[in-house]
Amino acid sequence: MQAFVKNIAEENQYKATHLLRILHAIQAHYHYIPKPAIEQLASLLNIARTQIIGVIEFYSFFHLSPRGRYELLISDSITDHLLGKHALTDYLAIKLNVAVGEVRTDGLVSLDNTSCTGLCDQGPAGLVNGYALPHLDHARIDQISELINQQTPVALWPSQLFQVDDHIIKPGLLLNHPLTPGEALQSTFKRGLVATLAELDTSALRGRGGAGFKTASKWQYCRDEPENQRYVVCNADEGEPGTFKDRVLLNSYAQQVIEGMTVCAAIIGAQQGFLYLRGEYLFLYDKLQQVLVERRQQGLLGNNILNSGLDFDIDICLGAGAYICGEESALIESLEGKMGIPRNRPPYPVTQGYLGKPTVVNNVETFLAAAAIAHLGGDWFASIGTGQSKGTKILSISGDCAKPGIYEYAFGTPIETILNDCGAEELLGVQIGGPSGLFISDLELQRKLAFEDLATGGSFIIFNKHRNLLDIVNNFTRFFAHESCGFCTPCRVGTSLLKNQLAKIIDGHGSAGDVVALEELCVLVKNYSHCGLGQTAANPIISTLARFPELYQSRLKNISYEPGFDLDASLENARQLANRNDAAAHLTQVEQD
Amino acid sequence: MKTKIRIATTSLGGCFGCHMSLLDLDERLIPLAELIEFDRSPLTDIEHCTNCDIGLIEGGVCNSENVHVLREFRKNCKILVAVGACAITGGLPAMRNFIPLEECLAESYLRGIGVENAQIPNDLELPLLLDKVRPLHEVVKVDYFLPGCPPSAEVFWTFLNDLIAGREPSLPYECVHYD
Structure with a gap:
C-alpha cells in the first residue's frame, strides 16, 4: 500500500490541492481509504491528517470503512x-x-x-x-x-x-447549430478581445446555472482585477435533482463548451482553467480528456493558441458526491482539495477565487452560449427572448411525460407550450428549477420561462394527478437534510428539523399546531442559513403549502397534540430488558380520559 | 383579595437546578408571593395538580412516569412552560440517546463497579425507560420555552411578571445571551 500511495502522491506532485484526485485513486483501488494511507498522505502532502479525514467524511463517494468490491x-x-x-x-x-x-x-x-x-x-x-x-x-x-x-x-x-442516451428532443438556437472547433476563437481574435466582450455585453447573456448574473459583467470584473494570475472554471457539478442538460452538453457539445472557456480565458487573461465534473459523470471523464487532447493537437488549447500568443490549458477535476459543490465558492474550495463549504461572499470569486486569485466560474451552458455569441455576435442572441432574459434556455425534462429529455426554448415560452411538447397529461404540477426551485400547479401554466417569472437552472420535473404531493415534498426535504454541508446551524439542524416535522405530519401524527410549527421552521431556515442551500431548502414545503394547504391539513388529527413517534414502542426495549408486560409497562399514544 | 395566579412546578429528567435558580429571586420572592401561589411542586408536597394557570417543568422525558406527570400537567395547566435546556432539548440526560438502552443499563446494573447480585431492575413499581430521552414538546404541546442551563432568576422574573400582567412574554437579549 505504501508504494501505491507514494506513487499516486508523486503523480500529483505532492500537491494538497490534488487531494480529491488522490483520494479517488485510493478509493477506486481499495474501496475505502485505509487509515495508514491517511497517515502517509498527511506527511507526503504536508497537511493535517484531520483535514484528510474531514474531506473523506465530507464527500459521499469516499469512505473510511470498506465498501464492496x-x-x-x-x-x-x-x-x-x-x-x-x-x-x-x-x-x-x-x-x-x-x-x-x-x-x-x-x-x-x-x-x-x-x-x-x-x-x-x-x-x-x-x-x-x-x-x-x-x-x-x-x-x-x-x-x-x-x-x-x-x-x-x-x-x-x-x-x-x-x-x-442524449435524448435531445427539441433542439433550438444553440443545439441546432454547433460550432466547428476553433470558429469562436478565430472570430474572437479577429474582432478583438474588448470588442468580443462588448458583443457578450450586447447579447445580455446571463448565467445559466440559475442565479442569472450577467456574464459580460462577471468577465469584465475579473479582467479588471489587478492580478497576474486568473482562472476560468466550468461548473459541471450538475447536482440539482432533475437536471441533466450539462451531461448532454459535455457528451455531445464538449468542443464548444471548452471553446467558450478558452474565449473567456483570452478575454480575462487566464492561463489555467478547470472543468469541475460531478463524480456521477465519471463515465464522461475519459471522453472529455480525449477532447482536450484533440484540441491541443489542433492548436486550440495549450501554448500560443491559434498563434494569438494566448497560453491556456484545462484540467478536469472530479467531484465526489456533494451537491453543495455546485455553489461556486464551495466548488472552489473543493478544487483546492478541501471540504466543499461555501465561503463568505463577498469577496466574490471574480476578485478572490481559486487560491485567492480572480476566477470566473460559469455553468456549462453559459460557456456553450458564450462561444456561440463570440462567433455570431451579440445581436444574434439578443434578438430572441424577453426584456430581461435573452436567448434560449436548455431544459432537462423528466417525470410524468411521454418524451423526457433535452428541450431548448426561447425565454418567454409559456409553461403550457413546454408541457404540450413533451406530452404531459393529467397534470398535478411541475417542479421548476429542482427542489430548490418552485412547485407550480396546473393553474399556473400561462406563466413563462424567464428570469422575471420562472427562473430555472434547467430542471423541469413533471408530476401527474396520480402522484402523492407530500411524498414528493418529503423526498426533496430529505435530500436537503442529507446534502447540508453542516457548516451553519440553521441549515445543519434546521433541515433535519424540517425533515422530522414534515414526517410527523405525513405519518399522521400531526395536529393543529404542527403545520404552524412547520411554517415557522421554514422561515427560520430560509432567513438564517449561510448559503443558497439552506436558503432554498424550505422551498418545497413553502411552495406546496401555499398551493395545496388542504393536503397538509387533511393529514392532521383533530386533537390538540400527538407525539410524532410511537410512545409505546419506545418502551419496548425496556420491557424486554426488565421482562415486563404489565399495564404499567405500556403507554397510550395520547392521553385517555 | 384578588385571586392569586396558581403555579405548579416539577422536575422530570432534571437536576432541580432550574428550581434552585427560581429561588435565586431572593428578596423578590416576597412581592412575587403576593401574586402567586404554588400548587403541585417540590416546594409544597402537593401530590397532584388541580386547575392551575401556569405549569413550569424542568428536565426532559426519560421514562414512562415522566410521560404521566407531563400529561397531568398539560391537562391541568392553562399555560405549560418548558424550563431550561433539558426540558427544551433533552439536555445532558439525552447524551444516552446515542447509546443503546441495553448498554446503558448493563453499564449501570451489570458491569458497574461494586455491583453485587447483578441484574436489570424489574420491580413493577419502577417506571420503564424510554429508548430515547425526549424534549417536552415532542410529547405534549408546550406553550413557552425558557432557555438556559439554568434560566437565570431574571428570566423567571421577567417571564412571570409578563404573564401575570397579561403581556406576551418577551425576554430581553441579556437574558438569553450566554457568553
Missing part, C-alpha cells in the same frame, strides 16, 4: 422513485443478498442510495464503482447480479449496460 449506488431522486426505484432496489437487495446501506459479509458487494445521478430521463439509474447504469429493470438487475456473483470486472461488463 462492487459498490452499487441507486439514485434516490424523485424521478427514479416515479420510475419504480423502490421495488427495484428491494429486488436488487434480494438478488444480491445484501441490505441497503450494508456491505455483504463476503465483502464482494455493497448497496446504498445516492442523490440524483442525473439520469432522470432514463432511470431508475445507479452507479457501479462510480460508473452510471441507466435504465435499470428486472432483466438488467438479473444480469448485473450475475456479473457480480461471477466477479466479472466492471471494465468487462457489456457496454450496453452503460449506454447513456
Whole structure:
C-alpha cells in the first residue's frame, strides 16, 4: 500500500490541492481509504491528517470503512422513485443478498442510495464503482447480479449496460447549430478581445446555472482585477435533482463548451482553467480528456493558441458526491482539495477565487452560449427572448411525460407550450428549477420561462394527478437534510428539523399546531442559513403549502397534540430488558380520559 | 383579595437546578408571593395538580412516569412552560440517546463497579425507560420555552411578571445571551 500511495502522491506532485484526485485513486483501488494511507498522505502532502479525514467524511463517494468490491449506488431522486426505484432496489437487495446501506459479509458487494445521478430521463439509474447504469429493470438487475456473483470486472461488463442516451428532443438556437472547433476563437481574435466582450455585453447573456448574473459583467470584473494570475472554471457539478442538460452538453457539445472557456480565458487573461465534473459523470471523464487532447493537437488549447500568443490549458477535476459543490465558492474550495463549504461572499470569486486569485466560474451552458455569441455576435442572441432574459434556455425534462429529455426554448415560452411538447397529461404540477426551485400547479401554466417569472437552472420535473404531493415534498426535504454541508446551524439542524416535522405530519401524527410549527421552521431556515442551500431548502414545503394547504391539513388529527413517534414502542426495549408486560409497562399514544 | 395566579412546578429528567435558580429571586420572592401561589411542586408536597394557570417543568422525558406527570400537567395547566435546556432539548440526560438502552443499563446494573447480585431492575413499581430521552414538546404541546442551563432568576422574573400582567412574554437579549 505504501508504494501505491507514494506513487499516486508523486503523480500529483505532492500537491494538497490534488487531494480529491488522490483520494479517488485510493478509493477506486481499495474501496475505502485505509487509515495508514491517511497517515502517509498527511506527511507526503504536508497537511493535517484531520483535514484528510474531514474531506473523506465530507464527500459521499469516499469512505473510511470498506465498501464492496462492487459498490452499487441507486439514485434516490424523485424521478427514479416515479420510475419504480423502490421495488427495484428491494429486488436488487434480494438478488444480491445484501441490505441497503450494508456491505455483504463476503465483502464482494455493497448497496446504498445516492442523490440524483442525473439520469432522470432514463432511470431508475445507479452507479457501479462510480460508473452510471441507466435504465435499470428486472432483466438488467438479473444480469448485473450475475456479473457480480461471477466477479466479472466492471471494465468487462457489456457496454450496453452503460449506454447513456442524449435524448435531445427539441433542439433550438444553440443545439441546432454547433460550432466547428476553433470558429469562436478565430472570430474572437479577429474582432478583438474588448470588442468580443462588448458583443457578450450586447447579447445580455446571463448565467445559466440559475442565479442569472450577467456574464459580460462577471468577465469584465475579473479582467479588471489587478492580478497576474486568473482562472476560468466550468461548473459541471450538475447536482440539482432533475437536471441533466450539462451531461448532454459535455457528451455531445464538449468542443464548444471548452471553446467558450478558452474565449473567456483570452478575454480575462487566464492561463489555467478547470472543468469541475460531478463524480456521477465519471463515465464522461475519459471522453472529455480525449477532447482536450484533440484540441491541443489542433492548436486550440495549450501554448500560443491559434498563434494569438494566448497560453491556456484545462484540467478536469472530479467531484465526489456533494451537491453543495455546485455553489461556486464551495466548488472552489473543493478544487483546492478541501471540504466543499461555501465561503463568505463577498469577496466574490471574480476578485478572490481559486487560491485567492480572480476566477470566473460559469455553468456549462453559459460557456456553450458564450462561444456561440463570440462567433455570431451579440445581436444574434439578443434578438430572441424577453426584456430581461435573452436567448434560449436548455431544459432537462423528466417525470410524468411521454418524451423526457433535452428541450431548448426561447425565454418567454409559456409553461403550457413546454408541457404540450413533451406530452404531459393529467397534470398535478411541475417542479421548476429542482427542489430548490418552485412547485407550480396546473393553474399556473400561462406563466413563462424567464428570469422575471420562472427562473430555472434547467430542471423541469413533471408530476401527474396520480402522484402523492407530500411524498414528493418529503423526498426533496430529505435530500436537503442529507446534502447540508453542516457548516451553519440553521441549515445543519434546521433541515433535519424540517425533515422530522414534515414526517410527523405525513405519518399522521400531526395536529393543529404542527403545520404552524412547520411554517415557522421554514422561515427560520430560509432567513438564517449561510448559503443558497439552506436558503432554498424550505422551498418545497413553502411552495406546496401555499398551493395545496388542504393536503397538509387533511393529514392532521383533530386533537390538540400527538407525539410524532410511537410512545409505546419506545418502551419496548425496556420491557424486554426488565421482562415486563404489565399495564404499567405500556403507554397510550395520547392521553385517555 | 384578588385571586392569586396558581403555579405548579416539577422536575422530570432534571437536576432541580432550574428550581434552585427560581429561588435565586431572593428578596423578590416576597412581592412575587403576593401574586402567586404554588400548587403541585417540590416546594409544597402537593401530590397532584388541580386547575392551575401556569405549569413550569424542568428536565426532559426519560421514562414512562415522566410521560404521566407531563400529561397531568398539560391537562391541568392553562399555560405549560418548558424550563431550561433539558426540558427544551433533552439536555445532558439525552447524551444516552446515542447509546443503546441495553448498554446503558448493563453499564449501570451489570458491569458497574461494586455491583453485587447483578441484574436489570424489574420491580413493577419502577417506571420503564424510554429508548430515547425526549424534549417536552415532542410529547405534549408546550406553550413557552425558557432557555438556559439554568434560566437565570431574571428570566423567571421577567417571564412571570409578563404573564401575570397579561403581556406576551418577551425576554430581553441579556437574558438569553450566554457568553
